[in-house]
Amino acid sequence: MISYRSLRVALLGGGSVGAQVARALLEDGDELSQRVGARLELVGIAVRDVDAPRSVDLPRELFTTDVDRLILGADVVVELMGGIEPARTHVLKALASGADVVTGNKALLATHGPELFAAAEQVGAQLYYEAAVGGAIPIIRPLRESLAGDRIVRILGIVNGTTNYILDRMDTEGGALEDVLADAQRLGLAEADPTADVDGYDAAQKAAILASLAFHTDVPVEAVHREGMRTVTAAQIASAARSGHVVKLLAICERLTDDDGRDGVSVRVYPAMVSRTHPLAAVHGANNAVFVEAEAAGSLMFYGAGAGGVETSSAVLGDLVSLARRHVVGGPGLAESKHADLPVLDIGQVTTRYAVTLEVKDEPGVLAGIAGVFAQHGVSVETLQQSVVTTSSAGLATAVLVIGTHAARESALAATVADLEAHRVVVGVASVLRVEGA
Numbered sequence: 541m542i543s544y545r546s547l548r549v550a551l552l553g554g555g556s557v558g559a560q561v562a563r564a565l566l567e568d569g570d571e572l573s574q575r576v577g578a579r580l581e582l583v584g585i586a587v588r589d590v591d592a593p594r595s596v597d598l599p600r601e602l603f604t605t606d607v608d609r610l611i612l613g614a615d616v617v618v619e620l621m622g623g624i625e626p627a628r629t630h631v632l633k634a635l636a637s638g639a640d641v642v643t644g645n646k647a648l649l650a651t652h653g654p655e656l657f658a659a660a661e662q663v664g665a666q667l668y669y670e671a672a673v674g675g676a677i678p679i680i681r682p683l684r685e686s687l688a689g690d691r692i693v694r695i696l697g698i699v700n701g702t703t704n705y706i707l708d709r710m711d712t713e714g715g716a717l718e719d720v721l722a723d724a725q726r727l728g729l730a731e732a733d734p735t736a737d738v739d740g741y742d743a744a745q746k747a748a749i750l751a752s753l754a755f756h757t758d759v760p761v762e763a764v765h766r767e768g769m770r771t772v773t774a775a776q777i778a779s780a781a782r783s784g785h786v787v788k789l790l791a792i793c794e795r796l797t798d799d800d801g802r803d804g805v806s807v808r809v810y811p812a813m814v815s816r817t818h819p820l821a822a823v824h825g826a827n828n829a830v831f832v833e834a835e836a837a838g839s840l841m842f843y844g845a846g847a848g849g850v851e852t853s854s855a856v857l858g859d860l861v862s863l864a865r866r867h868v869v870g871g872p873g874l875a876e877s878k879h880a881d882l883p884v885l886d887i888g889q890v891t892t893r894y895a896v897t898l899e900v901k902d903e904p905g906v907l908a909g910i911a912g913v914f915a916q917h918g919v920s921v922e923t924l925q926q927s928v929v930t931t932s933s934a935g936l937a938t939a940v941l942v943i944g945t946h947a948a949r950e951s952a953l954a955a956t957v958a959d960l961e962a963h964r965v966v967v968g969v970a971s972v973l974r975v976e977g978a
């Protein structure tokens with residue numbers, strides 16, 4: 541029997557993920573020791589309430605509310621409390637003491653990443669965060685290490701399981717968003733307050749983390765253009781289906797060149813149409829997937845469980861084993877690479893395709909008038925579908941036009957839509973959806 545030295549592991553948080561990490565450390569300790577070359581000794585679990593009921597049966601003496609004391613003397617601190625404060629203060633304290641840190645806290649990283657990485661670098665400590673994006677799916681380490689010699693061009697991610705579940709059910713069952721959301725809440729899949737998921741805040745935090753890594757640039761979450769999915773209607777999903785598309789809430793990180801020839805990045809979250817032939821269209825239920833396009837590697841897809849206590853604990857334990865091995869061998873941790881320092885460009889500089897749905901008067905010359913507005917702004921029309929003409933009780937005959945465009949600048953499309961709204965033959969602009977993943 542080999543006798544290993546011990547690494548003292550302090551766990552902050554014993555909830556869905558934390559309890560599973562604790563269980564694995566206690567049950568699989570021998571095997572993990574062999575992989576690491578040191579024993580991972582769980583010295584305590586900081587929680588809000590020591591007597592709260594837990595999903596996993598863990599020794600009561602491990603629990604404490606004294607976070608500061610637990611951090612003191614730890615070799616590795618695993619932060620799974622969530623939220624910004626007091627998690628930020630605890631992580632900074634752990635790093636300052638020379639401990640390595642594993643965290644799954646996307647909110648903290650997206651808002652205070654540079655401060656935390658600087659604190660880690662100052663003392664040569666390591667900060668790992670695989671669980672922060674895509675739960676169990678390995679995506680941080682592939683971007684940080686495997687693809688470090690390549691140039692990432694674009695990332696399209698389904699990084700929020702709740703919204704993917706809702707949109708998938710709307711697509712397959714045809715329900716309205718509010719009904720499917722209410723059902724998801726009843727089943728415990730969506731939070732009682734669904735704001736973070738439905739309004740895209742959670743996806744924006746993950747987009748900021750992915751873009752920072754992929755483009756070697758600090759991308760603060762405030763720089764992410766964010767549109768939630770509350771406005772997506774059953775009619776939009778049905779119309780997308782008719783043209784062979786599905787609607788997904790996407791986190792998009794992309795290299796761009798702006799009107800002045802400046803290189804930059806665009807980081808954005810919005811609901812968009814994706815062709816049913818694209819691999820992201822096959823991501824169903826609450827699953828996540830990150831589709832990465834790199835110059836040399838080409839297209840790669842990372843797919844799996846984006847949440848769940850047991851699943852996410854896999855990512856945390858992977859970080860823990862990896863960081864503990866390095867701790868045993870010695871030497872500084874991986875520094876964050878921010879050398880490119882690219883500007884985050886305004887949404888107006890984005891080039892993509894669009895599906896514009898218009899209600900128009902049914903009279904001669906309408907199509908020519910509409911086509912003229914697109915042409916005037918340099919937006920090229922690719923497809924046009926016209927639905928059956930209906931006549932209102934006031935005797936007004938109208939038709940619905942769905943116009944698919946070629947790739948165009950967002951600023952040109954916005955100007956086109958403004959002119960269409962004011963056009964004599966247009967009764968209303970019913971919907972504008974981007975089409976991504978061409």
Ligand SMILES: NC(=O)c1ccc[n+]([C@@H]2O[C@H](COP(=O)([O-])OP(=O)(O)OC[C@H]3O[C@@H](n4cnc5c(N)ncnc54)[C@H](O)[C@@H]3O)[C@@H](O)[C@H]2O)c1
Binds near residue numbers: 646672849
């Ligand atoms: N649950 C998931 O599927 C999932 C997936 C990916 C990432 N994450 C991230 O992992 C982290 C943990 O998530 P979770 O779902 O396990 O959370 P949770 O709410 O189930 O558990 C949080 C734990 O932290 C403790 N805690 C919170 N504030 C504290 C404080 N001030 N002092 C002491 N203890 C405190 C609570 O007592 C609880 O034990 C979060 O950052 C979350 O974003 C979770």
Ligand SMILES: N[C@@H](CCO)C(=O)O
Binds near residue numbers: 700702737742847
């Ligand atoms: N609320 C998140 C949890 C995982 O970060 C989701 O629905 O994907």
Ligand code: NA
Binds near residue numbers: 855
């Ligand atoms: Na992950």
